[in-house]
Amino acid sequence: MIAICYGIVNPILRSKKFNSKDWIQNIDSRYRMINDLKDNEILQGKTKEDIIQLLGTEYTMDCWTKNTICYISPDPDNYGILDHYEFVIFLNEENIVERVENINR
Numbered sequence: 001m002i003a004i005c006y007g008i009v010n011p012i013l014r015s016k017k018f019n020s021k022d023w024i025q026n027i028d029s030r031y032r033m034i035n036d037l038k039d040n041e042i043l044q045g046k047t048k049e050d051i052i053q054l055l056g057t058e059y060t061m062d063c064w065t066k067n068t069i070c071y072i073s074p075d076p077d078n079y080g081i082l083d084h085y086e087f088v089i090f091l092n093e094e095n096i097v098e099r100v101e102n103i104n105r
Contacts, residue, residue, distance in 0.1 A: 018033045044097055
């Protein structure tokens with residue numbers, strides 16, 4: 001029962017509202033802001049230029065498929081050296097956000 005409660009409550013407690021300055025300056029805070037970015041569709045309909053202005057210039061282009069932007073978003077509570085997450089932004093042909101995903105690499 002405790003494990004079930006932990007699995008439900010822990011992600012909620014660890015979530016944080018998106019803040020552009022914090023995202024850019026503190027890579028370890030990114031993982032906690034991803035739910036806000038996804039659930040509130042903050043990036044939906046934005047252009048590539050808008051994304052770079054909000055999330056910063058430390059990204060990889062075409063990281064999953066053509067027209068994707070990836071930002072590293074490590075889970076600060078995960079101590080696995082090879083385990084990390086990427087926040088992937090999928091753009092359409094006009095460089096407008098179609099969807100976002102947090103993918104474990």
